[in-house]
Amino acid sequence: MRVAGILLVEDDPSVRTALELALTRQGHSVTSYATGEEALDHIRARRPEIAILDVMLPGIDGVEVCRRVRKLDQLPVILLTARGDDLDVVVGLEAGADDYVVKPVEPRVLDARIRAVLRRAESAASDRITFGDLVIDRGALKVTLSGKEIHLTPTELRLLLELVRHPGQVLNRRYLLRVVWDHTHIADSRLVDACVQRIRAKIEPKPAEPVFIHTVRGFGYRFSPP
Amino acid sequence: MRVAGILLVEDDPSVRTALELALTRQGHSVTSYATGEEALDHIRARRPEIAILDVMLPGIDGVEVCRRVRKLDQLPVILLTARGDDLDVVVGLEAGADDYVVKPVEPRVLDARIRAVLRRAESAASDRITFGDLVIDRGALKVTLSGKEIHLTPTELRLLLELVRHPGQVLNRRYLLRVVWDHTHIADSRLVDACVQRIRAKIEPKPAEPVFIHTVRGFGYRFSPP
DNA sequence: GCGCCATGTCACAGTTCGGTGACACAACCC
DNA sequence: GGGTTGTGTCACCGAACTGTGACATGGCGC
Numbered sequence: 001m002r003v004a005g006i007l008l009v010e011d012d013p014s015v016r017t018a019l020e021l022a023l024t025r026q027g028h029s030v031t032s033y034a035t036g037e038e039a040l041d042h043i044r045a046r047r048p049e050i051a052i053l054d055v056m057l058p059g060i061d062g063v064e065v066c067r068r069v070r071k072l073d074q075l076p077v078i079l080l081t082a083r084g085d086d087l088d089v090v091v092g093l094e095a096g097a098d099d100y101v102v103k104p105v106e107p108r109v110l111d112a113r114i115r116a117v118l119r120r121a122e123s124a125a126s127d128r129i130t131f132g133d134l135v136i137d138r139g140a141l142k143v144t145l146s147g148k149e150i151h152l153t154p155t156e157l158r159l160l161l162e163l164v165r166h167p168g169q170v171l172n173r174r175y176l177l178r179v180v181w182d183h184t185h186i187a188d189s190r191l192v193d194a195c196v197q198r199i200r201a202k203i204e205p206k207p208a209e210p211v212f213i214h215t216v217r218g219f220g221y222r223f224s225p226p
Numbered sequence: 227m228r229v230a231g232i233l234l235v236e237d238d239p240s241v242r243t244a245l246e247l248a249l250t251r252q253g254h255s256v257t258s259y260a261t262g263e264e265a266l267d268h269i270r271a272r273r274p275e276i277a278i279l280d281v282m283l284p285g286i287d288g289v290e291v292c293r294r295v296r297k298l299d300q301l302p303v304i305l306l307t308a309r310g311d312d313l314d315v316v317v318g319l320e321a322g323a324d325d326y327v328v329k330p331v332e333p334r335v336l337d338a339r340i341r342a343v344l345r346r347a348e349s350a351a352s353d354r355i356t357f358g359d360l361v362i363d364r365g366a367l368k369v370t371l372s373g374k375e376i377h378l379t380p381t382e383l384r385l386l387l388e389l390v391r392h393p394g395q396v397l398n399r400r401y402l403l404r405v406v407w408d409h410t411h412i413a414d415s416r417l418v419d420a421c422v423q424r425i426r427a428k429i430e431p432k433p434a435e436p437v438f439i440h441t442v443r444g445f446g447y448r449f450s451p452p
Numbered sequence: 453g454c455g456c457c458a459t460g461t462c463a464c465a466g467t468t469c470g471g472t473g474a475c476a477c478a479a480c481c482c
Numbered sequence: 483g484g485g486t487t488g489t490g491t492c493a494c495c496g497a498a499c500t501g502t503g504a505c506a507t508g509g510c511g512c
Contacts, residue, residue: 076346120324154469197460421490434471
């Protein structure tokens with residue numbers, strides 16, 4: 001399930017709690033505030049993936065937050081309002097909001113709209129593969145485990161990518177030496193083992209009991225998600 | 227005023243005419259059809275900027291058109307429906323629609339939503355991109371950092387723009403040599419490194435700890451906003 | 453249980469890679 | 483021509499990476 005870092009700004013505590021709960025249930029990670037000032041600070045400091053802003057806020061209102069955010073960067077924004085006045089919608093969208101949702105809103109609908117906006121924002125984004133806590137971004141060449149970035153060396157990354165390209169299949173050492181190391185002749189070498197070991201040390205919670213890269217004695221290694 | 231090539235698909239002739247008139251008044255250029263089949267043909271042949279699809283259509287319905295369009299390309303889609311059922315909204319957005327509007331809709335609102343969707347779709351292609359303190363104006367070919375204009379040489383600018391065109395993606399040296407320098411044969415060269423180094427000296431607050439252009443050892447460089 | 457063999461583990465040293473500054477040369481503008 | 487700017491190349495250095503071999507461990511057949 002996708003997990004997004006959502007910033008929610010809503011001054012009514014009961015509505016805020018309800019939305020936060022609903023969004024969390026949908027699998028999102030939510031941080032919420034009651035004022036626009038706090039929201040702007042959070043955006044600057046924490047770079048959420050998307051902001052959901054109530055229009056009516058004490059102090060800086062949602063539309064104004066949206067305007068200022070737009071000057072900063074590309075952060076997707078959904079405006080939220082109790083009013084359904086057409087003019088509000090127009091003003092909100094002109095301020096740069098990506099969507100405008102009228103309360104009360106079904107959590108499923110809000111979730112779908114969040115996903116639509118994120119999908120659009122990420123349309124240029126890279127191809128990621130997710131295996132439980134392990135996320136491999138082939139475009140950015142980044143590997144993250146439970147959100148934390150893992151540094152892999154070039155060879156380790158090439159080997160991991162090769163294993164991941166064939167999930168569930170056993171790849172033998174000769175094959176891996178050929179495609180990852182470009183060694184066509186060297187038959188016996190502990191190279192692959194050592195490299196697998198290094199990868200395990202980085203991505204396996206308990207390297208002694210690997211859940212991602214499994215040893216198939218006598219044959220080679222197999223990548224299979226837990 | 228912006229003029230967009232809009233594809234409108236609506237089977238009810240009176241609604242179709244009314245919408246077409248309203249959108250034309252807003253300054254859009256509109257082509258309309260009554261069926262999904264015609265719409266798909268038009269999309270393939272004419273490449274409109276955005277499609278507005280009624281959900282209830284004879285034959286292939288709007289959601290299905292949307293699904294098929296999504297397989298083709300990134301054409302923005304707004305679904306239009308008389309029904310306001312939450313499930314429809316979810317299904318429509320999951321099918322890849324960028325927005326979902328319930329009829330009857332105020333022309334001004336529809337216009338604002340069209341603009342919002344187009345803005346989002348084009349943000350990647352827009353003239354000016356902002357990454358925190360760094361602003362890159364592709365139209366004026368100017369780069370500013372915290373408001374101060376940075377002078378980049380033509381080659382440096384081409385390289386930076388190429389990196390920025392693929393934010394978050396790792397681009398290897400061979401690719402960069404090909405598209406920025408038009409070198410198809412030269413395999414080994416420190417050209418790219420040297421140029422990156424020069425850009426860093428100009429845009430990175432601390433060139434030794436770059437926040438914009440990151441080195442990915444063994445692979446290449448990645449532009450990603452701080 | 454025993455021994456064998458495949459694999460895990462680790463430290464180290466040679467190698468590779470990228471950052472950096474210097475420099476040559478070409479293009480361009482006065 | 484003389485100065486200025488832009489661009490490609492080179493050499494050097496430190497840091498990061500990688501292959502290797504020695505040894506430990508553990509599974510498996512007997």
